[in-house]
Amino acid sequence: MHFTKMHGLGNDYLYYYGELKNAAVLSQKLSDRHFGIGSDGIITISPSRTADFKMRIFNADGSEAMMCGNGIRCVGKYVFDKGYTDRKKLIIETLSGHRELTLRTIGNKVTEVTVDMGKCIVYKPVLLATTYGKVMVTPVMVGNPHAVAFVENITDAPMDTMGKELEHHPYFKNGVNAEFVQVIDRNTIKMRVWERGSGITMACGTGACASVAAAVRANLCDKDQEITVCLDGGRLNIKVLSDGTAMMTGPAETICECEVEEK
Numbered sequence: 001m002h003f004t005k006m007h008g009l010g011n012d013y014l015y016y017y018g019e020l021k022n023a024a025v026l027s028q029k030l031s032d033r034h035f036g037i038g039s040d041g042i043i044t045i046s047p048s049r050t051a052d053f054k055m056r057i058f059n060a061d062g063s064e065a066m067m068c069g070n071g072i073r074c075v076g077k078y079v080f081d082k083g084y085t086d087r088k089k090l091i092i093e094t095l096s097g098h099r100e101l102t103l104r105t106i107g108n109k110v111t112e113v114t115v116d117m118g119k120c121i122v123y124k125p126v127l128l129a130t131t132y133g134k135v136m137v138t139p140v141m142v143g144n145p146h147a148v149a150f151v152e153n154i155t156d157a158p159m160d161t162m163g164k165e166l167e168h169h170p171y172f173k174n175g176v177n178a179e180f181v182q183v184i185d186r187n188t189i190k191m192r193v194w195e196r197g198s199g200i201t202m203a204c205g206t207g208a209c210a211s212v213a214a215a216v217r218a219n220l221c222d223k224d225q226e227i228t229v230c231l232d233g234g235r236l237n238i239k240v241l242s243d244g245t246a247m248m249t250g251p252a253e254t255i256c257e258c259e260v261e262e263k
């Protein structure tokens, strides 16, 4: 089996062209950073009846996700760099609907991708009790569920305690991705994430959109403005438009090609 390991700001997945029958099991095995290749999960790419391509996302624990912001940029790079398309505007089918990509290239390689991430649905903040204390979170849907908590200092963010616990908090029936956000100024935020199904990752595209949407709701950032989101793995530019649509721009990179023998 042939996989291509790619990343968007260190959020790394193994990309496979075609359908995988045992994707959930393979994702758990291959994502293991000691006994596998090491990744935050597997993403499959295949032809679509309603769009240019279809993507499916499997977290490192084998659960299937509805959407992946860093992953969808890499899908754009994958299909263009490998010659599955020569178009620079693409529609990708995901479990949360269709998303439009605009590819930027240098030579014949994609370097950066802008994605229309669809509308972010921001809910009223809620105060949740955890073993580690109470936390105010803003629930946001970006095709997948997020809980955004604003903190004073991102370096002290309780990632593997409160973040981990929030993933399975009873308030979120299907689990949640937990983001801790420090607002630096009206154009810049810092964000760290505990991802549902994968744990701490270097970056999360949907999480970055959710964080900006929550910051706009709290009047900490402005809509229709490019906001820089600083993540452990680098920076993303996010703009939340007046109708709630998030536009995300960021890099996509290929790490290596991998041959896996099924045992």
Ligand SMILES: N[C@@H](CCC[C@H](N)C(=O)O)C(=O)O
Residues within 6 Å of the ligand: 011, 057, 059, 064, 065, 066, 067, 068, 069, 070, 071, 144, 145, 177, 195, 196, 197, 198, 201, 203, 204, 205, 206, 207
């Ligand atoms: N890393 C992703 C999100 C991947 C899915 C997520 N863990 C979920 O279960 O919803 C991103 O860049 O958006």
